[in-house]
Amino acid sequence: MDYREKLKEMIKKKALKVADKPIFKLSSGKMSTYYMDLRTITLDPEGGYIIGNLIFEMVKDKNPDAIGGLTLGADPISYATSMISYINKQPIKPFVVRKEPKGHGTGKQIEGNVQPREKVFIVEDVVTTAGSSLKAAKIAKDFGLEILGIIAIIDREEGGEENIKKEGFEFFPIFKISEFLKKQ
DSSP, X not given: OOHHHHHHHHIIIIIEEEOSSOOEEOTTSOEESEEEOTHHHHTSHHHHXXXXXXXXXXXGGGOOSEEEEETTTSHHHHHHHHHHXXXXXXXXXXXXXXXXXXXXXXXXXXXXXXXXXXXXXXXEEEESSOHHHHHHHHHHXXXXXXXXXXXXXXXXXXXXXXXXHHTTOOEEEEEEGGGTSOOO
């Protein structure tokens, strides 16, 4: 199965919303004429399976210890990749980066079985300016994790890649938004 093509079809059918006027508010605060609701894919059994396989294939040769990112967008992606990695006898642990440190108990901001000096990938569903990805990367780096790169399902091509590279990280988008939208 060509997982990339299958995922592209699913995104076109289920996740891409397009309007004539900018009616969609993005996490950056910007208004847009289109929106990628990737949770319709990442929280779907088939979508998770496809994404897990795609990302596992992207990262397996780099031997990461773990994969994760800022909750909530990264969570189903890292869980799916972890499950596929286990099935393929090359386990990659999932981890979650909280937006804020836990308000009780140990006050952790990173959840999961990761330890300082482990090699990790940061994952994200959609990158616009890369604010969420870079926040997760900074928290992970401050914890002592070695960042191998940042992976996104969709790059909206609005400065995220440049911001990621400016911070010294490699960026690996599965798709660029221009693969879905016709330029006018």
